[in-house]
Amino acid sequence: MSEEKKNENAYQAKNAWSEMGEEEREEVFAFNEAYAKFLSENKTEREFASAAIAELEAAGFKNINQFKSLKKGDKVYVENRSRALMAAVIGEKDLKEGLKIVGSHIDSPRLDLKPNPLYEDGEMAMFKTHYYGGVKKYQWVTMPLALHGVVVKDDGTQIEISIGEKEDDPVFFISDVLPHLGKSQMKKSMSEGISGEQLNVVIGSIPVADEDAKEKIKEAVLNHLKSEYDFKEEDFISADLQVVPAFKTRDAGFDRGLLAGYGHDDRVCSYTALEAILDVKDPEYTSVVLLMDREEVGSMGSTGMQSHFFEDQVANLVDLYYNDYSELMVRKVMQNSKVLSADVNAAYDPDFAEVYAKHNSAYLGKGIVISKYTGARGKAGASEASAEFMGEVRGLFNNAGVIWQTAELGKIDEGGGGTIAQFLANYNMDVVDCGPAVLSMHSPYEVVSKADVYHSYLAYNVFLEK
Incomplete structure (x- = not known):
């Protein structure tokens, strides 16, 4: 029997494990070993923020209050009430050209x-x-x-x-x-x-x-x-x-390709975003990582995305970067910025196949998930990425060898959910949701693929760096 010929014009998401060699596989397991340890040791927003600041400071980041001005290469962070923080690396281009932002949340059910x-x-x-x-x-x-x-x-x-x-x-x-x-x-x-x-x-x-x-x-x-x-x-x-x-994060499955633990939503995105900015060397645009609180209850409150914290810190960057502060410049910086809203999607579960749209679902092991929109039923309660920005992100990932897939959150009439993307989009930014798939999301013991965790890190790093 002749081998079936693959149509080069057809789209099919790749299995990340099938695409990697032995050396990359070792990198995947080593990265996830560090992630599992971090997740086991940091189960609250306060613990995550404190541990993140320790890593940032060890990598040369300083509290923004220590700076009187900012220039290319400066590494800064600012925390908010010990429950949220922002980190930034000042890029080569002028700040008014916009920021590259990866925004996630560190609270969990x-x-x-x-x-x-x-x-x-x-x-x-x-x-x-x-x-x-x-x-x-x-x-x-x-x-x-x-x-x-x-x-x-x-x-x-x-x-x-x-x-x-x-x-x-x-x-x-x-x-x-x-x-x-x-x-x-x-x-x-x-x-x-x-x-x-x-x-x-x-x-x-x-x-x-x-x-x-x-x-x-x-x-x-x-x-x-x-x-x-x-x-x-x-x-x-x-x-x-x-x-x-009281569980520790542990390998799951005979092949140890999965990680089971509490708080993958959304600390898997927060951790990979943190590691991504720690590894940023010479960004073209100013790179920013947001680790926010209160997303699981609507992002309201002083440490949530609906607070003025983010806007205030962009104003702080503008004030330290330019000799003359301008509110108009703050607006220009924000509207020229581009964002990956780093949040998880639901992994297809064959035991509950009736709630998933199989051809538009996320699968464990097929890389980071790009979600053009979230929301519920008629796309309510969410923003939607433009076709232009989807093309830009897809091209960036393809050129960098990032394994990715695209998905909605289940069948249209079964429910839905939202992320911080909608609040960032209100600043007139280009935003798209982008994170790994999670099995048994919002349960006390969630499961992710180690390959997806690693490719989330790669995706965030290339977005911030390039």
């Missing part, structure tokens, strides 16, 4: 402690939580959980908390009803099987010896918090404490 979280019931001490972002509540029960965050006392003292990650740490736990008594629960829809108010974390069970104590187990926990961490119950009110999975 989780459980936050309520302001008054601690109570006792059923011979147990427990924490009340409030879920953050789009979660399937039933996925968060009966698994090991860790507590991360910061407690700020009324004198300004800050206490860093990370419990549940070390081998000798205790972990925490949310219970579920046993199947023997689950008749009523099993009749409910999956969204109602576990309610938000049932996401209560078991944190203790041994009472104090004081016979006069009213809530002996709660008091024992308070005594422990005071002796171990030096804070009292009222200090919960001024705390950012998050309950996250």
